[in-house]
Amino acid sequence: MTQPLVTSETIKTADLAGRYKSTAGSQAQVDPLIVNDAMQRINQDGYIIFEKLFAPAAMDALKADAAARFKHAAGRNNFEGLATQRLYSMMAETDIANPMVEHPLILALLDKIFEPNYLLSQLQVINIHPGEAAQPLHYDDGFYPWPRPRRALGAATIIAVDDFTPDNGATVLIPGSHDWDDRTPDAADKAKLIKAVMPKGSVLFFLGTLWHGGGANQSADPRMCLTAQYCAPFCRTQENFSLSIPKPRVRTFSETIQRLLGYSIHPPFMGMVEGKHPKRVLED
Template sequence: MIRHRWQRETGDAIMTEPLPTSASRLIEQLFDQGWSVLSHALPESVIAALDADLAPAFAETPFCQGPFYGETTKRFGRLLTRSPHAEALVRHPLITRIARQILSPWCDCIQLNVGQAIAIHPGAPAQVPHRDQDMWQAPKGEIEYLVNIIWPLTPFTADNGATLVWPRSHGAQALMPGPVTDPIAVGMEPGSALILLGSTLHGAGANRTAAVRRAIVTGYSLGWLKPYENPWLAYPPAVARRFSPELAALAGYRQHRPNLGNFEGQCPSVLLTGAPDRPLAAIDALRPDQQDMVAAFAARQS
């Protein structure tokens, strides 16, 4: 069942607001097909500016090593330090609402799992089909662990390595021995976004052209999982202090109840105002069910 409300965190309170119609429609497509495309998610000018900012890193980054990453492919992270335009992708309002809605049954809050630039060069073979959730060795088939978004920096075509997606390969189908459908090459223009459930089978296509195919992958996972990109190394406090509170929270400067990811027993956001100059008192950050359990125990003792 799809819950057509989303939760917004404001300080210690969690408010519920109606889910926008566009988000509701995309979520229905995601649960039906495992993927969806949000056309015109951002202006092409924003994507072009981001691509220009990343051009030096694309030029300087060596090719990957290993058959999964692809030895004719370049990849790099730390996008929020490389371009001010990266935040528009990471904090896209509609997409983050969708991610929260899909993942909220299994977590207290979501986190930024990945922000990675990818360039697939001419002659690159197709990537092995895979499900991004398989980075975690955990039960599959009932829980969604992440939502990924692929943003083209250059047009995606069937010839230049557009992402191949196997429709309806998600959810319980991830437990089946093979895909139930043929793949679709998802053609897109810069400014659009391909949204994938973490359980959906997909992979980059082969680049049979003479041009480089470039893209950005952003993604959100359950807030209690170890993320793909280590956020505190990618964005240490000296860097994260320049972020908005919302961006810093996505990038790891937020506790996940109960007390996960804390610094000296407090939310790591305390580091965003400078290193504490005195010892800190550990402060409970419990889920409501845990608060009730502690209260019931205290009542029995008295």
């Protein structure tokens, strides 16, 4: 077999893999008119809502599945939500959310936003209980400390497992804030917040640069969503040490080496395992 010739000009784009070349997604294709129209809205506003993308029955099944898996009655701080339940790493136990994570329309948008082989960066079920206060506003790719305005390094879905109503904690967002520089929202910006009110099964899709947060739940019922965050494919290490080095060996390494291999956190929580510091997996 002839070896690929890499040059200084091609090294940034050459695919050196032998067996598994870089591939675009193999999902069913979506009408380009729909995708381009949605991208126009996303580029303009930073978000789009697709009403009733998923059937109510699929949401009911997800709700029942998730409800049985929550390990904690509430979060540990006001960002997680002191009256909010979160389910992390659900794919370790159930594949009920997989069709939502890989829905062809969502992937078609991600294909437009990112280079191939983008990653699932976070997957959670979030159940906001009555009495919960509004979550601090934030943008999801803010933990990559790159000056704004800039391209999005992340994008996310929030899927309404329950109806999102004006008073049950519907996600709030500031349209157009994906284009901001490094400022934080002031009182005038907060006056422009809108609530993502949408029927169950709908999807709020937004860029990682868009300011948003979970809403206050002033209703009598919990509000559940499934949220998937994706990140650009280069937001990763070159070697995938967490897959290649068995835990019993990692346990014998120095604290510094463990940290370098990824058993560490970029605050507040980049690199977490089930919402906890990855060093905890070495304790088991």
